[in-house]
Amino acid sequence: MTQVCSHGPEAVFERAANRAAHAIPPVWPLASSVAVNPFLGQAGEDLATAGARLARVAGASVTMPRAWCQARIAEGLILDEDLLAAWKLADPRLRPSTLAALKAAAARTRPSPVALPTVADLAAEASGVDWPGLIAERLGA
Known part of the structure; x- marks a missing residue:
């Protein structure tokens, strides 16, 4: 962030913004991420539609x-x-x-909702290889 000035109202906001930015934990690698928004990309949907999708893909309930x-x-x-x-x-x-x-x-x-298996889940079942774990580890890297 570029510095606006060292005093005055702008400086107060700049310092507050810097403190807020430093309070946000890094999210890489994914294995150390502390929060995920399962509704990302579904804000335009009604609760029933978003809930049905989340139940299918994540086995999670919205209520x-x-x-x-x-x-x-x-x-x-x-x-x-x-x-x-x-x-x-x-x-x-x-x-x-x-x-x-x-x-x-x-x-x-x-x-409780149960997620449908992913392609990686099906491949793991067929091959005995932990494809979901391997994909998560590689994407997290």
Whole structure:
């Protein structure tokens, strides 16, 4: 960063920007990376579409587990008014028909998503070579 001046408001912002930049950890090699944004490139999609894709490719969910929601409902931290407000905002084609149906759906457990195998996973299964590990290590290098 080029220095604007050593005093005045610009210098305050420059010093703050430098401190912020130095607080960001390096992400290479990938094995030492501490955070990944699984939604990168999906910001223009609705939650259902991004969630379906993330479940398929990463075996991850975009929402809290239903057990978490069930516990909050049981504890009274999520009230009927909260559920009704969310229900009203949901796409009518996708939401349960009533608040009672929503609560019944929230009470059902759901299996954790499982990612579909990648080409590297399939090749590893067929050959016995750890292709996913090899690819991750090489790309990380």
